[in-house]
Amino acid sequence: MPASAAPIDFTTAFGRLLRDGALRDALAANPRRVVEQLGVREQDRPALLHLVPADLEYQAEILLRKRLGVVREFIPETLRRLAGDAWPRFHHYARRHWPDAPHSGLRDAHAFAGFLQATQPGAICDREWNRLEFFRKQQRLAVHWVRRRGEDRAGWWRGELQLLVRTGRQAGRGAEWLLHFQL
Amino acid sequence: MMTGLGYRRELAAWIATQPRGVECLEITAEHFYPGAGAPPGQLARLAGQYHLFVHGLGLSLGTPGPLDRHQLDQFARVVQAANPDWISEHVAFTRTAEGDLGYLNPVPPTREMVRIVAEHAREVAERCGKPILLENITSHVRLPGELAETDFLNELCARADCGLLLDVTNLFINSRNHGFDPLAWVRELEPRRITQLHIVGYSRAGQRYTDGHAEPIQEELIELARAIVSRAPVQAIILERDEDFPEPRELEVEIAKLARISRPD
Structure with missing residues (x-):
């Protein structure tokens, strides 16, 4: 300083x-x-x-867990895939990175997903990544073809047409619609 | 003393049935800000059914400098729509001049902080035209200052001319994590300031006690609440469950337990 x-x-x-x-x-x-x-x-x-360093760390961890709760609203499937690894991975990322307002939840989720892209790309749900990119770039319309692993039979993949439409002027949560067409 | 609970959208259908024992509701202001997803007209409907209190999370009364005008305007609009008996906020800060921290953090018990929080509390009360209560928080760090925590709260309430929303669970958690007697702590408070109580079961993570707002109320918390009610003119007690919501029947049992604190069988 x-x-x-x-x-x-x-x-x-x-x-x-x-x-x-x-x-x-x-x-x-x-x-x-x-x-x-x-x-x-x-x-x-x-x-x-x-x-006391341990107490300070715990106080900070409370804030990180609140952040993870907000991030979960944007990438629930990705966190479900990470399962028990979700908190350690998020903690590793979040301890070094703090998002700036406004729309910090969206920015946080996008930055965490970016961190996962670099470190554990298989964990990211493509649909959620597309949605984050759509919101972050404040696009009006986006169409993606995504593949999703079938849950009914091992080894099967499903194709989905993901159509993202923003109807309001405000970017971020609550102003966008998300439509999926499963083929 | 009225018994009630914190309004949460997960409980909306049950609350709409006006369940037995629920005499009042505390709504969280931020849940009714634009874009938060609350249906239009919901506050007016709730106000028609219940005594309401409006509780804030993000006014950050402990941040030096002016209050966030946008936050205060939004808070005031919710208060206007809900027309509550009183409003409340935490003795805490959630943001600094450099950014938002997203949740409640403790302030040091200093005379400077008494002045900062009291001035902010008075400003919020005047802007909203409602009495304000200030709430003790859970803190995992113990901050030293010129004042004992109870003296700090007494001075703060006197200077802000406000009541205390005593969170029984937060007090219990702090007493366990920091090793003090919660009853002795309560005895140091000015009893006439204690206007409302919050209560919910505590959680544990290893040796730490935490406020996960996700557990049934433990018996030692009921006993502590009973001791507080026996010495203070508490007007309302609110069950503050935020997660892992049980079946309505279990909530009704918890509400009945709270009612018996002031009206023993």
Whole structure:
């Protein structure tokens, strides 16, 4: 931090720590150094130095689990495929990445899906990825041909025509319709 | 004392039947913001059936600086439509000047924070034209400050001229995670400020107690609520279940348990 920057208050510093896993790691390793680097106001330093790293991590984890709950609304099938691996994978991603508002749930889901594309591409549901891309790009119309593994017989695949139509001006949740035609 | 529950869309059909024992509802303001999916006219219908209270999650009273005008306007519109007996928010922050954190986080018990939260609470109450209550939250970190937590809450309620929404479950969870006596904590509070209670079963994750809002109310919580009601003029107790909703019959049993806290057999 530049020496001339204005000192930050407790809430701002605590917020940074809750959003940034690497910063929490640094605080656990050397609290005085991190508090100094953050440029925290003198009167707020004792409270930050008093934080117990395990408690801070748990407080941050509560926020990450809330984020996962929001992301689940956008990619339920992908998370179902990840099963017990969903939380560890999301935690790995989210501890290092915090989305900016507005529509942060959509951005978070898209960024997490991007993370999975790079690390575990088979886990992503194509329909959900298409939907995320459609919302994110604020398209009015999109058509995709997607293949889906059949659930009735092993080794079967089904084709689906996925038609995405946005009817409202507002981007994000609630303003789009999703139609599927199964062939 | 009225008994009721937090309105959730999963419970809407059951609530519409006006089940026995449900005398009031607490609605979450953010669930009725534009785009949140609530049917038009629903608030007016609920207001016609029940005493309503409007509860906020995202006004972030503990953030230094001005309140988010857009959030406050949306909150006020919900209040206007619901015409509640009172409104409530948390002693917490959910955003900083740098971004949104998405959920409730604790504020340090300092005189500066008393001033910040109290001024924001007064502003919300004046904007909405309704009395406001402030609620204690669960926190996994214990923040030091100039004041004990109970002194902080007493000063805060005095300065904001408001009541306390005492979340029994949050108190119990904090007492277990941080090792203090919840009854002694309650005895340090100004009793006349305690206007409403929240209660729901706690959850456990290893050694930690958490507020998953997904469990039936445990007996020790009922006992704690009974002790609070015996010393404070509590006007309403709200069952605050958010997940893993049980069958209506089980909810009715829980509501009946809450009713017996103030009206023992």
